[in-house]
Amino acid sequence: MSMPVQKVLICTVGHDVENKTDWPADRTVFSALRNHQFDRLVALVSRKDLDCVTVAKLKGFFKERPGKLEIVAIDTSDFFVAYQAIQRVLGANAPHMLCIDISGGEKVLAATAVFCAFNNGIAVFHNEAETFTRLPIIRGFSVFVAYTDDQQRIVSAIKGKMTLQALYKMMAREGMDEEAVKDGLCYLKKKDVGIVESWSEKGRTKVVLTEKGLVLKKLLPKKVAERKASIEKEDVGGEAEAAQST
Amino acid sequence: MKVAIATLGWHTEYLTPMFGEVDGIQKVVFYWGFKDKADYKAKTLKSVEEMSGILDDMSVKYEAKHLDDIFDFKYIVNTIKTDIEKEKKAGNEVVLIDIAGGTKIMVAAALMVALFKGIPAIYCDEETKDAVRLPLLGFKYKAGLTDREKEVLKFIIDYKDPEELSQTRLAKLLDVEKGTINPQVQSLYKKGAVSLVQSKDGRSKIVKAVEGIDLLLEFEG
Numbered sequence: 133m134s135m136p137v138q139k140v141l142i143c144t145v146g147h148d149v150e151n152k153t154d155w156p157a158d159r160t161v162f163s164a165l166r167n168h169q170f171d172r173l174v175a176l177v178s179r180k181d182l183d184c185v186t187v188a189k190l191k192g193f194f195k196e197r198p199g200k201l202e203i204v205a206i207d208t209s210d211f212f213v214a215y216q217a218i219q220r221v222l223g224a225n226a227p228h229m230l231c232i233d234i235s236g237g238e239k240v241l242a243a244t245a246v247f248c249a250f251n252n253g254i255a256v257f258h259n260e261a262e263t264f265t266r267l268p269i270i271r272g273f274s275v276f277v278a279y280t281d282d283q284q285r286i287v288s289a290i291k292g293k294m295t296l297q298a299l300y301k302m303m304a305r306e307g308m309d310e311e312a313v314k315d316g317l318c319y320l321k322k323k324d325v326g327i328v329e330s331w332s333e334k335g336r337t338k339v340v341l342t343e344k345g346l347v348l349k350k351l352l353p354k355k356v357a358e359r360k361a362s363i364e365k366e367d368v369g370g371e372a373e374a375a376q377s378t
Numbered sequence: 379m380k381v382a383i384a385t386l387g388w389h390t391e392y393l394t395p396m397f398g399e400v401d402g403i404q405k406v407v408f409y410w411g412f413k414d415k416a417d418y419k420a421k422t423l424k425s426v427e428e429m430s431g432i433l434d435d436m437s438v439k440y441e442a443k444h445l446d447d448i449f450d451f452k453y454i455v456n457t458i459k460t461d462i463e464k465e466k467k468a469g470n471e472v473v474l475i476d477i478a479g480g481t482k483i484m485v486a487a488a489l490m491v492a493l494f495k496g497i498p499a500i501y502c503d504e505e506t507k508d509a510v511r512l513p514l515l516g517f518k519y520k521a522g523l524t525d526r527e528k529e530v531l532k533f534i535i536d537y538k539d540p541e542e543l544s545q546t547r548l549a550k551l552l553d554v555e556k557g558t559i560n561p562q563v564q565s566l567y568k569k570g571a572v573s574l575v576q577s578k579d580g581r582s583k584i585v586k587a588v589e590g591i592d593l594l595l596e597f598e599g
Contacts, residue, residue: 211501211510234482242482243489243501247512250493253522255570258483263449267486268590271570273522275515347513 140228141170142221142254144237144245145190146181161186161236163259165193168231173201174221178208178241186236208240212350218248219353231255251275251351276352279320279327282308286316287327287341287349296330296337320345379439379470383458383497384408385488387479388421390428392502395509396476397436399500403473406433407461409454409484411445448480452590454487459597462495476509478502494597522569523594530562531571532595535587544582 143164165173173194177187182205194201206217222230232249234242235258242258246267249256253273258265276284289302296317303313317339320328327345330337341349380400384393386408397403408429412422426442433440443461447453462472475492477485478501492499493514500509523531533552537543549559563585566572571591574583 209505239482239485240504243477243485246486246489260449265451265483266589267451268588268593269570270522270594271568347515350513351515
C-alpha cells in the first residue's frame, strides 16, 4: 500500500557562529516551524553541531510526537559529500511535498541546501531579522528532467575512459541491455547535449564523459534504493533512532 | 579585463582563494553590508578595509559595494545582475562569482545569479580555506514553465493592481474563458510561481505573483 503524501519540512539546523542578528540560532529554527505547515520535520544538522542546544530543544519539542522528527547528520567539511547527503534526503522523501527552510544552521549547510533545491525544484524559505524570503524556484522542475533514468544510469556508470564493451558489461549487471545502452549513448553524444564523447582506438570503441558530463555525474542523485539505504545506514544512525523513539 | 564578483562577510580569508581558481583576475567587485548593531558594523568595516588592503597590495582594481539591506534577496540579486551587465558593457568579462561571504541571503542571491547567468561559482571550504568550484549544468530554469504559463505569469507580474486580480478578472483581461485560464493558474500555483489568496470580500481568490518570481523571467528573457 502506498504511503499517503505528507508535507515534509526540511530545515537546516545548528549553531550559527556568524549569526549576524540578535536572533539566537534556535529561534530561527522555531520560527520556521511556526511559518510552515508540515506533517514531518527533517532536520539537517552539521555533524559537529549534533550536540548543540537547538537539536536538544527540537528533540524536546517532538518528544510526544514519535516519528515526526528525523535528524540527519551532514558532513559539511566536504561540499560534495554534503550535497549528495542532502540529495539522498530529497530522494528518500521524493513522494512527499517538500520545502526547505534555511533560516537555521551554518552557512555552508544552507548554501548546499539551496544548490540542491535549485537543481531539484524544491521551494526554499529563509527567515531572519523578521524578513521572510521565498526564493524564486519553479517547484518540481528538476535539472535532471532532461535525462531519462537509463541515461542517468549510463552517466553514473562511466568511469574515466572505458571501452564500450566494458560499459555494456557493467550495464548488463544492472539489467540494461545493449540496445538500451546504445540508445542512451546516442542521445548523450549529441552535439547539443554533449555529455559523452566516443572514439575508436585500436579497433575498439571507447567512451568518456565530457566536462559537462562530469558535472552531471557529480550532481546526479543516486538511485532511490541506494539513497534510502544510505540514509538509514550513514546519515541518520543513532540520532534518528533516538529522535524517533522519543 | 577579468572581473570576479564576491560577497564579503567578516572573514577576508574566505575570498582570497578565488585568485587560485582563475588566472589573471584584474578586478574584484565585492558586496558588503551589516545590520544596525554597532559591533556588527565595526566587524564588517574592518573586513572591508582588510579586503581593500589585500587587493591594493595585489594591484587588483576593486569596487566595494555597500548593500543597504543584507536580507533583501531580490534587491541583492538585482544589484549584482546590474553590475555584471555594467561590466559587460565596459568590455569586461565576469569570470567568477565567489559566494563564500556575507549573510545566507547574500550567498543565495549570488548563487542564483551564477546559476542563471552561467558564471562559474566558488565556495570557500571553511576548514581548509580551499576554493570549491560548484558544478553548474547551464540550463534554462524557465523551461519549467510552458510558453503560455510564462505569458500568463508575465501578465500577473505586470498587472498594476494586484489586490484586484481574481481569476475571473484575469480571464476577462486576457480575453479568454475562465475555464481556459483556470488550469494555467492552477499549474502556476502548483509550481510555486503564484499564490492564491482570499479576496477581501471572501467571494473570490486573488492571483498574486510570488515575490521574486519575476527574476526568473528577467534572467532568461
